Amino acid sequence: MLARPHRLTRGDDYRMVVRRGSRCGGSRVITSVLPTTDTERAARFGFIISKQVGNAVIRNTVRRRLKAVCAELLSEVPQGTDVVIRALPASATASFVELRADVQRCLTRLTRQVTT
Template identity: 50%
Template sequence: MLAKANRITTGDDYKGVVRRGRRFVTPHFVTYVRSDPEAAASRGQGARFGFIVAKTVGGATQRNRVRRRLKAASYLMLDRVQPGVDVVIRALPDCSTASWETLRSELAESLTRSANSSTSRRRESSS
């Protein structure tokens, strides 16, 4: 279970990540990643995760199951994300039928791609 310090809780934070973050698409969900080192310093915490599971995924039971599985996968990947990074995961309709291993591997792939893209951008700006 993600600690409160590792969760995005306000609508404004969700909007900021989705509108200004980098997007990574996988077959079962879309991951938005936004790094804000200044906000992280003021918060004093590590990475934060948020989840969007719409009615297109299924009924309330299916949506809650998908959200719980995504939270558990995020908890396992928490050490792979830099402090100060906000991640929002928007589940796609097929997410409810995906296996646990598939969800975990797709999330790991998204977070790896986001870390690699932010590293390459830092290198380009410092050159």
């Protein structure tokens, strides 16, 4: 599970990452990454799961899976980076492995872009 310092909690932070960050889309998720000037701060993650994904049970399942994926990939994300993951309707039927592959591909690609 993601500890409190690794979570985006303010709406302004979500908006800034989605609007100004680099984006990578897949069939199940869209990942936005925005590096910040505060490199001492831990990487933070936020999740957007709309009602188009499914009912509350399905949305919460998708959210829990995405949080677990991000907890596993935390070491691959540079300090001071904010990440927002938007779940698409196809994420409702995706397995944990499929979600992990989509998120990992996008995070690898976007963090490589940011650091170069």
